[in-house]
Amino acid sequence: MLSPPLASALRAAAEAVAGVIAGRTPEAPLAATIPALRPAVMDLVFGTLRDGGRGDFLLGRLLARPLQEPLIHALLLVALFRLEQRPQDVHTTVDQAVDAAAGIRRGRLKALVNGVLRGFLRRRDELLAAAEADVVARWRHPRWWIERLQAEQPQAWPAVLAAGNSHPPMTLRVNRRCDDAQHYLAELVAAGIEAQALDAVAIRLEAPVAVERLPGFAAGRVSVQDWGAQRAAALLDLHEGQRVLDACAAPGGKTAHILETADVELTALELDAQRAGRVRENLARLGLAADVRVADCRRLEEWWDGRRFERILADVPCSASGVARRHPDIKWLRRAADVAQFAQTQAAILDALWHVLAPGGKMLYCTCSVFRAENVDQIKEFTRRHPDAARLPTGCAELEVHLMPGPDHDGFYYALLQKLA
Structure with missing residues (x-):
């Protein structure tokens, strides 16, 4: 043919x-x-x-x-x-x-x-x-984007832009309820797929392949998820039996990873009905169950039953500037004013979700942005508005994880907050 x-x-x-x-x-x-x-x-x-x-x-x-x-x-x-x-x-x-x-x-x-x-x-x-x-032709980003990064990342901006123009890695998340990275890695090698284990569940492929070639994909043994995105489940400090909320769940990668990590009672919210359908499809493939609802997490009266959550993942809408290499149209569809608009939406989501977090509970704030207004500055303003919010270390005594796009992962930001009793 x-x-x-x-x-x-x-x-x-x-x-x-x-x-x-x-x-x-x-x-x-x-x-x-x-x-x-x-x-x-x-x-x-x-x-x-x-x-x-x-x-x-x-x-x-x-x-x-x-x-x-x-x-x-x-x-x-x-x-x-x-x-x-x-x-x-x-x-x-x-x-x-x-x-x-x-x-x-x-x-x-x-x-x-x-x-x-x-x-x-x-x-x-x-x-x-x-x-x-x-400058625009060389770095292949809008001028406002370049200038913003130059101001916010005076040392790292060339590397961030270069990574944003690169081909993203294809990374897998092994379903820990079925397998581990080392065992699954051996199966990949046997199938002629070169790869490298990054941790106990993450595997980076040397070159992308169709998911149909991945052993056990249809059976839910493995998912495709960036290594940076896989940080969320571990940072949430999950324990059996907790009530957990994934407030902006689509497409469901972090939702599924939470359920693979611990037996919890999970509610997943998604504003868009079609995207909520993708969450359900991903969970069904993996053999996992959650209460998936179509709702705006800011409108508590539409979905909240009055019972507080012990863990909340706030993976909020953002400029997606940290994943532009996966979706390069983002660079040309975004405008400078969009960052401030996203920041307003993020603040409204955080304020709403704080009401449904139990005293002593933890909320993980997450974006796939590299801009300060959506990350460092957002959390600084939130803790100013909420004196009962304590920032917790996210590892190595750091109060935040700020990943820039690189060979192993996309750009992500995480901050862990605890509600004081």
């Missing part, structure tokens, strides 16, 4: 990228892509978005004036990304991009696409040198 032509992948990728430029996530167009084409399209889309800012810089020097056709603009971004990544295939990329343009506006812009891409090849060294001298 012949593989679909590259032109089809370029066109489908351009449609997804154009949607992101217009303010939409790429999930729907990617889901609508035919299965045979989807892996190639995903690589093109995610790669183009990771390189976002660079492609527009190059087009600004290759075009006499901005394009008025969004789909052609996106097609050129995708093609420029592939030209940089696959220098051995430059002629194929140009030819197939021109073929892809034939189906847009009746092919009237085929000559423009051909001219722009061949112009890039002629001026490649000059243009790439200029891109390295431009």
Whole structure:
């Protein structure tokens, strides 16, 4: 069976990228892509978005004036990304991009696409040198994002940005009710999957694989979850029989990990009904049970029965700036003002959840953000508002865990709070 032509992948990728430029996530167009084409399209889309800012810089020097056709603009971004990544295939990329343009506006812009891409090849060294001298083109993040990190992380910002442009690791969480990392690692090796154990339950794969290749995945022996996200269950200090609340549960990875760690009475809240369905599906695959409800955790009158919880996980909505390499559209859909809006929502959630935490109980605050307003500053303001909140060490006497994106994990922040009796 012949593989679909590259032109089809370029066109489908351009449609997804154009949607992101217009303010939409790429999930729907990617889901609508035919299965045979989807892996190639995903690589093109995610790669183009990771390189976002660079492609527009190059087009600004290759075009006499901005394009008025969004789909052609996106097609050129995708093609420029592939030209940089696959220098051995430059002629194929140009030819197939021109073929892809034939189906847009009746092919009237085929000559423009051909001219722009061949112009890039002629001026490649000059243009790439200029891109390295431009802060947005070099670091492939929005200017406001770069400047914020430079102010908040004056030493670490280059490493954080570089990690944000990298391919994320694929990490597994072995279901400790069934197995342990060392035993499961041996099964992976036997199946021809290279991997490394990170701790008693976490395993990082050398290269991503389809979950269907993972031994026992359908039977619930293992889940895919970033190592940084796996910190939550341990930090909660779980004990048998506790009443536990996961206040913002979707997609259910941390929910499941809590239940794998201890026999607790768990309530999982999720605002979106469809995402709550994903929580139920994940729990069903793992053979775990929780009271999953569709509710806004801030509206206590809609879901709380008056019984307090001994442990609460507040994995709050955030900018997701720590996981942008997994969802590179985030970099281009977020705006600077969004961080302050997320911080307001986070504060409202924390204040509401504090009412349902039992005296002596512990609440773990978590974000996948690298920005201070959602992390350090948020907790500082919360403890100022609530004198009955004591901060607890999260390990090695530190009062917080602030993980920056790196080879082993994404960016996460954790702070553990205890309600004084």
